[in-house]
Amino acid sequence: MTPSAVFDPHHANIVGEIQSLPKIDLHRHLEGSLRLGTMQEIVAAYDLDLPASVDELQPMVQMVAGDPRSAPVFLAKFKIIRQFFPNPEIIQRHVEEVIEDAALDGVELLELRFTPAALRQASGLPLHELMDAVLASSQAAAANHRVTLGLIVSVNRHESLDLAEEVVRLAVDRMPAGILGVDLAGDEQTYSADPFIALFAEAKQAGLNVTIHAGEWGGPERVAHAVGVMAADRIGHGVRCLEDPAVVQLARAAGVGFEVSLSSNLQTGVFREAEGHPLAEMIEAGLRVAVTTDDPSIFGTTLSAEHVYAIEHLGLSLETIKGLTLQALQLSFVDPKVKRKLEARLRQCFWGSGV
Secondary structure, X not given: OOHHHHOOHXXXXXXXXXXXXXXXXXXXXXXXXXXXXXXXXXXXXXXXXXXXXXXXXXXXXXXXXXXXXXXXXXXXXXXXXXXXXXXXXXXXXXXXXXXXXXXXXXXXXXXXXXXXHHHHHXXXXXXXXXXXXXHHHHHHHHHHHOOEEEEEEEEEOOOOHHHHHHHHHHHHHOHHHOEEEEEEEOOOOOOOOHHHHHHHHHXXXXXXXXXXXXXXXXXXXXXXXXXXXXXXXXXXXOHHHHHOHHHHHHHHHHOOEEEEOHHHHHHOOOOOOHHHOOHHHHHHOOOEEEEOXXXXXXXXXXXXXXXXXXXXXXXXXXHHHHHHHHHHHHHOOXXXXXXXXXXXXXXXXXXXXXX
16 A cells, blocks of 8 residues: 555644644543553562563553443553552652643643542552642643643542542642642442532632533433532533433533543443544533543543544534633633633634734
């Protein structure tokens, strides 16, 4: 086959245009963004009971061809990834590399979320030390790579309320250092969000923004609960809200944002076909949507690739992608003054005008 037979100039042009644009990612997990090469080094340096070869390690920590597209398969990767945080120095390295990778993809505003309980599993260190390690390295890396950064702490539905209370308390104390929000993640099909209602209300009252994973593997009732009961500012995923027009109306009226991750939804079996993702329908329904990466290392994606996916498989235009980027900025938890400055830059880059 000749090179001209496989080269698609239209695709190349779209990729080039997307890669050149500034981007905003509101939903990226630290634990799902680790470099495979770094994980290989850690296996060898810390004598982990894991294979060091790419061929053997990759399918354990990333979704690969042949993996069943399901939530359990995906979540099993995270159980292994938790071994790759043996000490604060390695945690700081991961943070620095994740921010560098985002910057290399043109991400200018990154809201990076991390799960303190996951970081503690390998090291056994106190939660406050682990959180401070993330804070120290993230601010330095963000400044070095000229990325506007906000941090979100995640707690999991399947873990104890006592643990979640400690994490939220530490997060509130560290709001001046850059923690902007709290996230409820984990298996929504098996575990209810009800035990966390009061805690998240207290977090919001203290000034933390709230985002809830809902309507990904669970149905639209999970989105209704996140919006109507837990007063979420944003929903992680939320794509199944379209199954109930009343939930769509509730979310639209509340002005809640949706952090939508295309590759994630496809590879975890939320949708089976590339063209079957409802992003365009969510936009048409008047929902406030931001395109995000979720776990770029696990899914082998970038924010640029997600935007290209939206254009080539879902029929979105480049202008729509630009508009979604501005909408992501509006949905961001960063300071309004920072938003205004970034908005002027985005408009200048997109349309040659800061207004």
